[in-house]
Amino acid sequence: MNAKLRFTLLFSALVSIVVVLSGTTIYFLYAQTRKQVFNDRLTAQAVKVHRLYRSYIANPKETTGLISDDNMFDLQVVVFNSNLDNVKLITNQKSSIRFNQSLLFDIQKKKQVSFADGIHECVGISFSDPNCIVLIGAFDKYGLTKQEQLKNIIILAIAAGILSTAVIAFIFIGQVTKPLNKFNSQMERISESNLNERMPLANYDTDLNRTAQAFNAMLDRLQQAFEFQKSFVHHASHELRTPLASMLSHTEAALSRDDLTLEEAKKVLVSLKEDQQEMIDLTNSLLLLSQYAKLTYSTDWPLIRIDEILYELITAIKRAFTQVNIALEFAQVPDDEMMLSLHGNDALLRSAFRNLIKNAYQYSTNQRIVVTIDADAQYFKIHIDNQGQHVAAADQERLFIPFFRGQNAQRKKGFGLGLSIVKRIVELHQGTINYTALSENINRFTVQFKRIS
Template sequence: MTLKNRISLLVSISFAVLYGLASVFVYVLASNFRKEEFNDRLEIKALKTIKFLSDHKIPDYNLLRLMDKNSLNKLYNEKTLIFDSNFKLIYSSIDGAKINWYLTDLKYLKKNKSFFKKQGENEFYGIFFDTNDKDYYVLISAKDRYGNRKTVYLKYILLISYLVFTSICWFLTSWMVRKAIMPLGLFHQKIKNINENNLDTRIVSKSNKNEIDLIANEFNFMMDRIEESYQKQKEFTAHASHELRTPLSRITSQIENKINDPNINNESKSFLKTILSDVNQLTELIHSLLLLSKTDNRKTHEKELIRIDELLFNAIEKINKSYPDFIILFDMEDNEQLETALEIQGNKNILEIALTNVLKNACVYSTNKQAEVTISCDTANLYVSIANNGKTLDSEKQLNLFQPFMRGKNATGTIGFGLGLRIVQRILNIHNATIHYSIPKENTNLFQIKFPFQTKS
């Protein structure tokens, strides 16, 4: 779960719990208030009945029944029962109505003087009245129809508002959190795109009070140190390679002169040729390291409008000079977009080096001294495919194919240092292009270079 979703979820859960507790608290208070209010109304009714009994030594129950029927404050489904000291029903506000009552309630009433209880939808209030002459037990029952309707209405209001406001809280929290950590998302995108070719990338910070800006400042400081260290390393490699080329050139020249000396016997010439071969390999290694250090920086390469097919022809011509027995079959896809796709913005010199290295790789590791070069395109990319027959790489070697000094089992018996494909990848990165290795069929190696279409300026 992402940080913004986790924060949104925690805030929403906290709000939902607090709002739920508040809703329950309000509902309980309202329900208790309704109960107390209705209890007071029943008590008032019971006290009026007792006052009537106390004011009349011989109560006129017909008059009391008439008063109950015409009362302005009559309750819904109201019933009044009066019992004498022997628990005998002596008055009912509704003639002929069957009313359930319990002897235990009257006994409890005699002991505790009053009680309030709920039975079904009706609520009861009882009171014991003791006079000098007689004892009376008065039971008032009624249904709080309107109070219950208000309580139910309040319950639904609280439930609906709980669902609505928790949903609104989730959306608002998600939006606010997303807006608050948006700089962190931009920060992440910039970090993700940083590689060895753009170590000069920095994060723009607006203040030193925001935590994200503080992290950005520390990140920029860290990148300054990394870039400085990386530049020093590149400069050392470039300077060391450059300085080593001069003495190696002298050694090569002296060995060649010695080999051409007629006074040297064949055994010595053979020994010198072996040394010369080793010196040439060392020279090639130093040249590759120097080239690798130069391709690290995008800013050192000026770009112009070039054609990939022309660069390929130049690269093929160079390979033919170095390997005259090697055959390169060239093919171009019949596509209307291809003519436009062949033109890209790039550096002609280093791109030609990249294509030459891939062709050289196909030549060195080919078993039949033959390679196939195909140019094609789709709606978004230009493809240069170079295939040859030979030993293929296993999945583990493929993962490290473009790492420096990496050589597979198929390199046994061939001269090289494992820097060619690394140089190719660096050059293609400068041009926003990629190279991919695959095995389309048995004993077939395929390198596919993909150039995305560019807006030409």
């Protein structure tokens, strides 16, 4: 069952319940009102009979005793004196009202009792001055006829209401779901081959516009992910092809010569080893990037002091690169050592800062690097500065994209994966990283982490 039919049936069922309850309520209220009105008329007739009985007591011979009402069908009257004897002289009608002593005693006690006798609706009233009991009943032919007519009208109205509601609901819901169906059709037309298409916003109401905007935002992310994937595969293939082509070229050149000396053969093997090492480095970088993409932040990670990691890294890098000059400074000395602590993975953080410091050394013109730690009430930052050629403004936004290499890196060895790995590690620790070109050819990478509470 499709949504349109389901909504139609549900709406029709709800309206039907309301209509049936309304019609039933109207019918029973009318029935109660008719019964009360007829009961009041019977009471009025009983009062007339009591007056007639009073006249009978005063002058029995002159009382004819005829009681009638043109609007009451089959009027029945019975009168009992104080001794509960049936007084038959005040009416010329033969009453068919069934009664017993218990009913008469009940009327004497309650003064007025309403009851039914077959098709007759009856009232029994106890009067004083003179004391008597009047039983009066009649068949409310006209009232019951109108009540039956009302019932038929209500049944027809309910049936017509339900039918018209179903038709109107079907048409209305069809109009309401029309843009949704169109929206669905447009969604079905979008696939991985045409992710550049977007849902139009002007033709929909506010709610569908919000849905369309969310869907378009998702398409933007998907398109970006697909483009990133294509770019990643393209650049990875290109980077792998370069050492493979070099290895093939050296191998073919060596095989084509019959007079290859031992020294020349060693040079070929050294060159092949360099290309193989380049492939291993590239593969390791790709594996790292893939592994880090699957990791998630954990509050169970141990507390790590960033300043201690930096001290140890700087010492190790100075031993590896003897010409490097690295200074570790504090913008302000923190009052609490916890200001520079965070929950993290020690090995990953060391890898990130090692990459940043080695990059700063590799692209520095004077081999001097300044690492500055700055902390405030909410965050602490690590600035890594070096002097060298600025990254072009057009390249700055793409610095952290895998395989991207700026104009200042064209003559340097590398794959363009280091900063991508660093960014992933920093974001894994809920931090941020950005590049700033300062004056006097100073390049600054800033890593920012939120202080633990």
